[in-house]
Amino acid sequence: MVRVTLPDGTPLELHDGATALDAAEKIGPRLAKATLAAKINDLPVDATTALRDGDRLALLTWDSPEGRDVYRHTTSHIMAQAVKRLFPEAKPAIGPALEDRFYYDFEVGRPFSPEDLEKIETAMAEIIKEDLPVTRFELPVEEAIKLFSDRDEPYKVEILRDLSDQSELVPGEKVSLYQQGEYVDLCRGPHLPSTGRVKAFKLLSSSGAYWRGDEKRQMLQRIYGTSFPDRKQLESFLAVLEEAKRRDHRILGPRLDLFSIHPEVGAGLIHWHPKGALIRHLIETLWKEEHMRRGYSLVYTPHIASDNLYRISGHLEKYDAMYRPMDIDGENYRVKPMNCPFHIMIYQSQTRSYRDLPIRYAELGTVYRYERSGVLHGMLRVRGFTQDDAHIFCRPDQLVDEVSDTLDLMKFFLSTFGLDYQVYLSTRPERSFGTDEEWAVATDALKETLEKAGVPYTVDPGEGVFYGPKIDVKLLDVLGRPWQGPTIQVDFQLPQRFGVEYVGSDNQTHNAVMVHRAMLGSMERFVGCLIEHFAGAFPLWISPVQVVVLPLTEAQTDSAAELAGRLKAAGLRVETDLRSEKIGSRIRDAELQRVPYMLILGAREVENGAVAVRARERGDLGAKPVDEVIRLLCEEVSTRSLTPKV
Numbered sequence: 001m002v003r004v005t006l007p008d009g010t011p012l013e014l015h016d017g018a019t020a021l022d023a024a025e026k027i028g029p030r031l032a033k034a035t036l037a038a039k040i041n042d043l044p045v046d047a048t049t050a051l052r053d054g055d056r057l058a059l060l061t062w063d064s065p066e067g068r069d070v071y072r073h074t075t076s077h078i079m080a081q082a083v084k085r086l087f088p089e090a091k092p093a094i095g096p097a098l099e100d101r102f103y104y105d106f107e108v109g110r111p112f113s114p115e116d117l118e119k120i121e122t123a124m125a126e127i128i129k130e131d132l133p134v135t136r137f138e139l140p141v142e143e144a145i146k147l148f149s150d151r152d153e154p155y156k157v158e159i160l161r162d163l164s165d166q167s168e169l170v171p172g173e174k175v176s177l178y179q180q181g182e183y184v185d186l187c188r189g190p191h192l193p194s195t196g197r198v199k200a201f202k203l204l205s206s207s208g209a210y211w212r213g214d215e216k217r218q219m220l221q222r223i224y225g226t227s228f229p230d231r232k233q234l235e236s237f238l239a240v241l242e243e244a245k246r247r248d249h250r251i252l253g254p255r256l257d258l259f260s261i262h263p264e265v266g267a268g269l270i271h272w273h274p275k276g277a278l279i280r281h282l283i284e285t286l287w288k289e290e291h292m293r294r295g296y297s298l299v300y301t302p303h304i305a306s307d308n309l310y311r312i313s314g315h316l317e318k319y320d321a322m323y324r325p326m327d328i329d330g331e332n333y334r335v336k337p338m339n340c341p342f343h344i345m346i347y348q349s350q351t352r353s354y355r356d357l358p359i360r361y362a363e364l365g366t367v368y369r370y371e372r373s374g375v376l377h378g379m380l381r382v383r384g385f386t387q388d389d390a391h392i393f394c395r396p397d398q399l400v401d402e403v404s405d406t407l408d409l410m411k412f413f414l415s416t417f418g419l420d421y422q423v424y425l426s427t428r429p430e431r432s433f434g435t436d437e438e439w440a441v442a443t444d445a446l447k448e449t450l451e452k453a454g455v456p457y458t459v460d461p462g463e464g465v466f467y468g469p470k471i472d473v474k475l476l477d478v479l480g481r482p483w484q485g486p487t488i489q490v491d492f493q494l495p496q497r498f499g500v501e502y503v504g505s506d507n508q509t510h511n512a513v514m515v516h517r518a519m520l521g522s523m524e525r526f527v528g529c530l531i532e533h534f535a536g537a538f539p540l541w542i543s544p545v546q547v548v549v550l551p552l553t554e555a556q557t558d559s560a561a562e563l564a565g566r567l568k569a570a571g572l573r574v575e576t577d578l579r580s581e582k583i584g585s586r587i588r589d590a591e592l593q594r595v596p597y598m599l600i601l602g603a604r605e606v607e608n609g610a611v612a613v614r615a616r617e618r619g620d621l622g623a624k625p626v627d628e629v630i631r632l633l634c635e636e637v638s639t640r641s642l643t644p645k646v
Contacts, residue, residue, distance in 0.1 A: 004057040014051060021047040021193065024059050034061040036197070037070040037190040044070075046136055046190040062229050072097040074134060074192040075124075075201055075227040080104045081183035082123035083223070086116075092185070093155040093211060093220055100237065101226040105209055107155070108221050112206040117223065121203050131196030132181045136189055138174040144186065147177075155211065156186045200234040201227035204241070213372050240479055247479075249531035250378040256536050256594060258527075258544075259379065268376045268383030270524050275544035278573075279530075280523055282542045284364055286416070286640075287388055287519070294409060296362040296390060301342035303366065307332040312497055313341045318431055318466040321369040339365040340491075340516055343391040344498050347512075352502040357512065358394035358402055364523070365389050379528030380483075386523040392515040393500065396441075399513050403449040403471075403488060406517050410473065410486045413519050417530065418539075418642045420476040421485065423455050426463035433467055433493040442490035443469040467493035470516075477533040484525065489516040536594045537616055540644070541637045548590045549576045552583055552602035559606045563599065563626065570630050572637070591616060597646065599629065613646060621646065 002014045014023055020038035024031045037047050039058040060067035076095035083090050087108055095104030141160055148156040178187045180195055209222040228234040253259045258276030272280060310316045325332035343361045366386045375381050394402050414421055425446055428439045446469055450457050464470050470489035474482035491514040501509040520526040540546055547567055551560040560576050567574045577586045590598050600612040611629055613621040636645035
């Protein structure tokens, strides 16, 4: 007899040799059908894994992130098997599950075509229909290397040899492999019990990808796909993808004349056009005004600094995204990847008393970080960006209040733009500075603040920065997609490394605590997020052009100019379209440019002191008095309303 304990503490008795799947069957046939894998004593395993007396058992279904990963990881193996059936010369590399999809990389003689993807889908459907058992087995690393060498799969061999070279495997240790039919893969698992458990899938795209993200290595072909437990969920996801394509900032940005990227200048470097720059200016103005209202001081710092600064901060040792140095008068300088050491220099320019604290410095500072070309993505992953950065220097007894105030500021900004969010508490990574006690104090301060504020959060183990834990905020757009956004970091390390001190009430010097924080993340990523969130249809207050005046005929040209003048005098951004095209064509052009309001003047409107109002996405609103329209437009702007007032 085997006795196991379920997550809620319920004991369960099973026969000797029973598996996790047997446990699910005993609880109920519906659960057995839904079980994809399991966790035994917190270790993810296949559902077919045998249980031992005293085990703690948790069953993984589609409702858990781990279960979804198992489902999609198995689908990636099915795809790789299909590719090998159709392209025997293909050499598989890696195929992980992602948040809502999966991919697999292959070395093949040419890029995959859309027709290839259709054939691969057909082969995948056949493998699923065959309902092949997915079985785990182990081999000593030397035998595994021989197996994959014999199968002419050099990328698996390289992975195994790297594991051995890096001493991640002790001599004689075995590695796990999975087999379904003729297909064998190196994988730690877990996987679904059989290929037939996959019910709905779709291959999404293919692209090039360097092996291990290194441009000097082999270019592989990557196929992306997704899978779901039923067709309805798959179709819903595909509909979201189609809507995401319609909102893609890389397409909308140039089309709306907001930004561009030029290969002559370099990848990952954004050029803000006048309309995009205006949006940025309006956001930055709000940012500056709100920070000064809340007790921050604005500062500006250099774009480059000596290696000595980054040596003290620890970035030379711990930070991998810095650009190579420039030799200036025999001394190495680098473009800055962050602003914090510079703000420390300002703090240290004079002696500080405990009465002076907290001191809050804010800077819209442009920084530069190396990103591999394969991960660059429009405005979202770039090599030069402007952080809405700030650093708070405070006493330990002020820390919780300062983090709390920072959370309140974050809520203000995100609510202003109508963005929902998810909060994560990122804890100590392996590569870090400081004592366990310091990290515990900093982590507890963040926990206390989140709990006091009633903010739900998820712990993200090991994802803190090298100098301290942090609160990470993922912005959720209108489609529910997460975007990296605000971050709040507590730091005891840099103050110690730089000697950031204050004179206490005891007349002794003490190390200050430093809080690093960004409310929007970066201007580039935030605006890119807004473009997609609003599909380019920005709220009135940040729309580059707020109103287009459209005279119906040439006879209303003077009246249109007069109306435009009144609107401009009220502080509104106005264009007048005097082209000879038909009114329908001019309306369509304004709608394509996502202009919030079109004011149409015909003879009747001029006579009555009115204007025919047409609103973006809402259509014809009828004739309204000019004074009323101007009043409502100004109210919509002044309140930064997310909903129309007219």
